[in-house]
Amino acid sequence: MKNKKDIPVSRNAIRGISKYLVLPLIYILIAFMVVPSKVIERNTYTVAQYDSYRTAEISNETKLRYILKKYNLTSEQFSVLCGIVLAEAEGNSYEDAYAVINTIYNRTHAKNWVRSVNKYFGKGNGNSLYYQAISPRQFTVYSGGSYKRHMNQTKSVGYKAILDFLYSENIMHNYLSFRSHSIKVSNSESFSKKGNNYFNTLKDTNKI
Numbered sequence: 001m002k003n004k005k006d007i008p009v010s011r012n013a014i015r016g017i018s019k020y021l022v023l024p025l026i027y028i029l030i031a032f033m034v035v036p037s038k039v040i041e042r043n044t045y046t047v048a049q050y051d052s053y054r055t056a057e058i059s060n061e062t063k064l065r066y067i068l069k070k071y072n073l074t075s076e077q078f079s080v081l082c083g084i085v086l087a088e089a090e091g092n093s094y095e096d097a098y099a100v101i102n103t104i105y106n107r108t109h110a111k112n113w114v115r116s117v118n119k120y121f122g123k124g125n126g127n128s129l130y131y132q133a134i135s136p137r138q139f140t141v142y143s144g145g146s147y148k149r150h151m152n153q154t155k156s157v158g159y160k161a162i163l164d165f166l167y168s169e170n171i172m173h174n175y176l177s178f179r180s181h182s183i184k185v186s187n188s189e190s191f192s193k194k195g196n197n198y199f200n201t202l203k204d205t206n207k208i
Contacts, residue, residue, distance in 0.1 A: 101166065
């Protein structure tokens, strides 16, 4: 049989031990309630950002919708713009199509080019990719009509380059002009083996 005198001693011992355990347990519970929430939030943000911009493939349709809205273009205007770019891109390469659309984009940010197009098409149109592309005496593929053969080449690598540039606006160069690969221009630069020769840098004093 248990000794009755031993019972109070056991209870007192438990009470004594519990005094030392309660406070640490409270600290542990507080730590689990506060610290992990910040870590989880940070990790979720990092994963979401990585998936959105690194691993998730953005469709051409999504890019096109964004581009039409951002640059205030109609589907027909964008089709003409693509036709001009692809007709001007030497060798129909991704790099040169990217470089051509980059050139037209640069013109929409150059004071003299914007003024010239505004004078011909009306105020505000100098900032348009479309009006810069169809401006007189700029692209012979437009004035001659050869661009039309390239208007619906939506499966080409050049078309993808146009979408990629306008969607991301990752600048390849700061040139305003180019000539065919066969025409040598001093201090020019080419971005592919048989690509156009780019020159006439957009200077800071000429930027809008």
